[in-house]
Amino acid sequence: MADHSSKLDIVQATAALKSLRSLRNNVGTLFHSLTEGIGLQSGQDSKESRFVAELQQQLVTVQSGVKEFEEAINNVDSVQVNLGNSGHLNQDCTPDALNLYESLVTSYRWTDNLVEYSGYATTLLSQNALKRSTLIHAKRRRIQPSSQNVPPHTIDNVINSVCRSLGDNVKIETFRPYGSSTVLQITLGKIMKGIVVLKRLMVEWVVVKGATEDLIEDGKIDMWGESRYKVFRKVTENANAAMLHFYSPAYPELAIRSFLTWFNSYQSLFTSPCKKCGHHLHNLLPPTWRDLRTLDPYHEDCKP
Amino acid sequence: MLFFNFSLQLFAVPEGKSGPQVIEMLTKRAIALGAVLSGSFIVDCETYSSTASLGAPRSVHLLHNSETPASVFALLEAASGNKTVALVADNLFDLLMLKLSNFYTAKKQTKIESRGPRFEAGDFLVKLGSVTMGPAFKGILVEVEYQACSLPAACWDLIREFMQGFLGGCVPSTPPPYIQVCSFFLLPSRFGDMLGTIDGINQYLEQFNAFRKTTGIR
Numbered sequence: 358m359a360d361h362s363s364k365l366d367i368v369q370a371t372a373a374l375k376s377l378r379s380l381r382n383n384v385g386t387l388f389h390s391l392t393e394g395i396g397l398q399s400g401q402d403s404k405e406s407r408f409v410a411e412l413q414q415q416l417v418t419v420q421s422g423v424k425e426f427e428e429a430i431n432n433v434d435s436v437q438v439n440l441g442n443s444g445h446l447n448q449d450c451t452p453d454a455l456n457l458y459e460s461l462v463t464s465y466r467w468t469d470n471l472v473e474y475s476g477y478a479t480t481l482l483s484q485n486a487l488k489r490s491t492l493i494h495a496k497r498r499r500i501q502p503s504s505q506n507v508p509p510h511t512i513d514n515v516i517n518s519v520c521r522s523l524g525d526n527v528k529i530e531t532f533r534p535y536g537s538s539t540v541l542q543i544t545l546g547k548i549m550k551g552i553v554v555l556k557r558l559m560v561e562w563v564v565v566k567g568a569t570e571d572l573i574e575d576g577k578i579d580m581w582g583e584s585r586y587k588v589f590r591k592v593t594e595n596a597n598a599a600m601l602h603f604y605s606p607a608y609p610e611l612a613i614r615s616f617l618t619w620f621n622s623y624q625s626l627f628t629s630p631c632k633k634c635g636h637h638l639h640n641l642l643p644p645t646w647r648d649l650r651t652l653d654p655y656h657e658d659c660k661p
Numbered sequence: 662m663l664f665f666n667f668s669l670q671l672f673a674v675p676e677g678k679s680g681p682q683v684i685e686m687l688t689k690r691a692i693a694l695g696a697v698l699s700g701s702f703i704v705d706c707e708t709y710s711s712t713a714s715l716g717a718p719r720s721v722h723l724l725h726n727s728e729t730p731a732s733v734f735a736l737l738e739a740a741s742g743n744k745t746v747a748l749v750a751d752n753l754f755d756l757l758m759l760k761l762s763n764f765y766t767a768k769k770q771t772k773i774e775s776r777g778p779r780f781e782a783g784d785f786l787v788k789l790g791s792v793t794m795g796p797a798f799k800g801i802l803v804e805v806e807y808q809a810c811s812l813p814a815a816c817w818d819l820i821r822e823f824m825q826g827f828l829g830g831c832v833p834s835t836p837p838p839y840i841q842v843c844s845f846f847l848l849p850s851r852f853g854d855m856l857g858t859i860d861g862i863n864q865y866l867e868q869f870n871a872f873r874k875t876t877g878i879r
Contacts (some may be wrong), residue, residue, distance in 0.1 A: 586809035627816040641783030
């Protein structure tokens, strides 16, 4: 990272820019009077000599302006960022590599600024203790290694206890087709089926299909294909959103329990009308969203 | 395996309107609801009655549904009550029936069919059928199927709301009688069961029989 001496000095840079502007201005005036020429009343000696004198004066101004600008620019030349060996990129003459070094410098500056600002932000934030969520607390306690390495029978126990608490209409089967990852096949009565792929106790992937669709294809669980029906494709989308919402590596057991409880609320997918508009259908779909806390059904567009 | 959960609804033809006019009106309403035309459909039914050599006369209804083109549905009326025995067979059954002409003969002028446009609207399937017996127009049957769910108990309200959207007030608040009838002694009704293709065919047969009994347009 660049130290502060190589940072652009704002005062010096402004002075340099100012002198550049006045220099350009002077040069502009010089050329302007040159193009104007002596004028229509040329031929008179007095006019010609006056014109030359004027021109001389302007040239002197330009000259002093150049000097001034050179001085000013000397004061700010420490801006140059040196990126070590990457500087050789600049000498690459292939056309598509031309801009590489420039963008490298730009992104370097960005990162530099980012580090600086985040440093300020940390100082400010640490002065105001905002303890709004339990997560900060959990982070300090460090993530327990238990969520990283869970033996399969513990997962089975957790799933079984959750399944029992959800009632008779839910059936959860566990598979481990690819080694340690657990795959849950959840059947919600005659309404729908879902496949939930776990990584240890964390939910990684959810697919929802209709009760009449097959989850097993060629003897394997088809966990990538989507449902034939729009309603279950929408539910899959929402279940993936909920999976992210409930994600909590600090409390994996609570996370999977909350997720499965939320998932179980889809038993009423076709029966309960939307809590907001009171209708069953909106855009030809039933209420496909379940509130994450209250589990109330809502249409996609009626979400609170 | 395909499952069906549908409601077959009779749409009373308003006085002074012809069948095609009503179909056109319903088509417009369905398209306004977001339905997309996807071909046409036909369900037909032919009835055979047993010859005297088989004892008491019994009827066999032979139905075809364009939704399941490789199957023939044969429904044999049971000797007692109004129950039927259903058989789902391959296409060749039609030819077999011809061979059985010594035992079952086709009733004359009773071939009845419902045909018309087929629409898809989200997960719904809508079929607007004009029922004709021979050359005579008999009425209009609207079939609405919700493909995502085959449990009438779960999605009847949903289907009703959908049907009310384009059929208006003629949609009853209770499911079609066929779905409510006790199917087995132990089960309360088909309402809590998964419906299959054969249940759709049975609903068509019921409606067709009612059409045959009435003269004129229903």
